Amino acid sequence: MVSLTNKAVQAKSNSKSVRFHREYWRKVALGSLLPVLLIIVWEVAGRNGLLNPLLLPTPSIIINEFIYLWQHGHLLSHLQISVWRALAGFTIGGGLGLLFGVLVGFSYKTQKLLDPTFQMLRMLPHLAVAPLFILWFGFDETSKLLLIAKGSFFPLYVNTFLGIRSLDAKLFEVAKVLQFKKWDLLTKLIIPSALPHIFLGIRLSLGIAWVGLVVAEMMGSTEGIGFLINDARSMSIVATVFAGIIIFAILGKLSDALVLAIERKSLRWHNNFTGR
Template sequence: MRPTRTASSVRIVNALVGMLLPVSILILWQLASSRGWVNAVLVPPPKDVATEFGDMLASGELLSHLGVSARRALLGFLIGGGLGLAAGLWVGFSLRTERLLDPSLQLLRTLPHLAVAPLFILWFGFGETSKILLIAKGAFFPLYVNTFLGVRSVDNPLFEVARVLQFTRWQTIRKLILPSALPSIFLGVRLSIAVSWLGLVVAELMGSSSGIGYLIDDARSFSLTSVIFVGIIVFAAVGKLTDTLVKLGEAKLLGWRDTVRGEG
């Protein structure tokens, strides 16, 4: 029981330490508002933001917009991330495919969301398709790059072992390459999810009638800064939640790793 309690205590302490910076910012924010150091119209007090959050939550407006945004982000991530994972494995396994596809993919990777968003709207309209594909475009590349690097980082001696054991190609992939590449793949998943939320904001700010991004843009039109802050905080909280869930899955699946965790 003692090791379990110790591990639980460490997690609690780590969580409290991680909250120090946000709590400090909140205290400074409230202090600046109460002392009149900032314009309350441009930077509303935390109390006003909390009140607005409660009102929007009680009315169901916030959850309705959040549900729409979450659906878009999830579909975009599944499409883009799934294709990125498949492409990363394919290019990682084949030098010929790398020479054929990687230069073009690296070129497309540098295109910013704001540059291609107008084209997506022209091609696919203002509906859900353009938004989801824009999110998918962003989610594709982190998983592609990290999966490719994960496959290529597998040590050559392991392939010699696979040859000695007479592994088939599928056995080599399943028992050797994927376990070795999983740390890089999980990093790609975390980055892809983060980019999915970023792409969602761009998609919803450029022609939408629902979603948290639309809520922020609509509030901007009427200078409702408390609503804007609610939207920003919701994006930050949901992004942190999804990242934490992936980290928990990573810790469960990759608990066998013996890696440096840092000092202090």
């Protein structure tokens, strides 16, 4: 009897796994449809002379350039440096954004003190502050990391603040009745309830980190994918420029997919509308 029950449970689990994988690959195929069609149209138009190869090379030429850069070792070294810069800058800026988002969201007085300044700094564009960072900190890693951190700070700060302030006031009343201490209130109520907004902030901060990386490496760097793009632009090697752009797009998509996967596992308890 126990054996039959175990087999039934295992069969049910296998059925769920099969449905999950089918649904996953269906989504992948559907999401890849438009990019694949665009690439095909692009390749056909280029091969038939409808596009200027000096300005818009075909996907096959870009792939060959990518293979050339990889085989000659240029791509891997630049890629490692860019990934390290992006992750380090995001860790600094995103970590501070999360910290101050919790502080400002939790305290009305802290909001009055800090939020107006943060909102003013949030409006400063990367291209406006990049020359100042270079003048203050030079062309070394400090200026690049600070520029990336500056962009990564605000999305996570704003979304963490919004997540905390969106909580139902009745939950705080219940926590007060249960005599929650401030630490328990923060770890058992505020942070878990604000997690959907926090994960959104992480995804946005990662995207801005890659944008900040491009700006930092194109304005003052001798290494990295951004430098590779800028160097190719100066020599009119458009295929290398496209290869660098595609690399940034792939890195951004992979990092976003990783955070999204962690979010789904962390928020299994959270029921939300997924579309029809």
